[in-house]
Amino acid sequence: MWQKTRFTEAVGIQHPIVQGPFGGGFSSTDLVAAVSNAGGLGSFGAHNLRRDEILRVTEEIRQKTDKPFAINLWVSVVDEGGEGLDEAGYRQAVEFFQPYYDELGMQAPGMPHDHVEHYEEQVEALIEAGPDVFSFVFGIPSADVLSRCRAAGIKTLGAATTVAEAKALEAAGVDIVLATGFEAGGHRPSFLKSAETSLVGTLPLVPQVRDAVSVPVVAAGGIADARGVAAALTLGADAVQLGTAFLACAESNTTDQHRDLIFGSAADDTVLSRAYTGRLARFLPNRFVANVEGAKAFLPFPVQAWFTTPLKKTALAQGKPELASFYAGQGAPLLEHRRAADVMAALVGGIDQIFTRTTTN
């Protein structure tokens, strides 16, 4: 039976299907609960949340489901030079972004301040909140955090973009490794080498990670229908994580415009760029990304986001997709369903069919 894997056993869920977490306000407790109630593992991206918000979100999820769920954080919250800017650096950045602020009729933001998230405080809140799973990206939590999670019965699930990262996660004592290929929507969470030099596709990454570590492996990146899930399980994954497929659902916290773009021909193309946050991420191409790429106007994370976040919000409010960011993975054109329960039912039914065919042929 494909449903029973080391992952489903470890986490205590029915189907080896994880709804990928979304940072940046795209997660919703409704989506997490819908996926967990359908027998998968819902995840909430909490990397932009304060301590009290993490506690409140966890409480809200528990009111909507009594099934296991994950809360997700970013372990590394600032890149070298991303703490702030001097006056000259600030003036140079504003000069670059000013034409876009002018186009949108908005003021440039002031000097970056309070723009770095507080991971240490967030992880304390997470341990206090006690979700079933702590999933994380961009690094490895300290030995102390991992052992406190173990003591509290919180399973740890860490993202790897290369075999070396998978081995480092296992060596640190992380319970489950996410092998995420470059097809995935959102950020590339590489932490040993630059994201640009860690671009491995899901197809080669999953079996290599499976061979390299003995802990359960979750596959992510470009998986969008039952065929993708069946392929990942066949490659040795113990579960799959889908992001874009669930982001496109009505229950996620994105906009209808974003959902429609994901389901339309715009999602035939996606690009990897540092244009919006200063860290490499996959989204739909547009004029803003092309210009920032052309000028190589990248500031370290999260300073780049300081200048682009208000610009994105205003562009979205004014209906200007040429400047707003729309995250999506390469599997978007395969998507058909707009509700999480329908995604789950189509995956489970489809995988059943594929594996029945395989075993009866």
Ligand SMILES: Cc1cc2nc3c(=O)[nH]c(=O)nc-3n(C[C@H](O)[C@H](O)[C@H](O)COP(=O)(O)O)c2cc1C
């Ligand atoms: C809008 C968006 C935000 C994301 N934010 C996070 C995040 O905060 N933490 C994380 O671990 N993964 C994040 N991801 C990655 C997803 O959880 C998931 O691993 C990825 O989308 C899987 O690839 P797919 O989109 O091809 O299905 C994000 C993805 C998207 C599309």
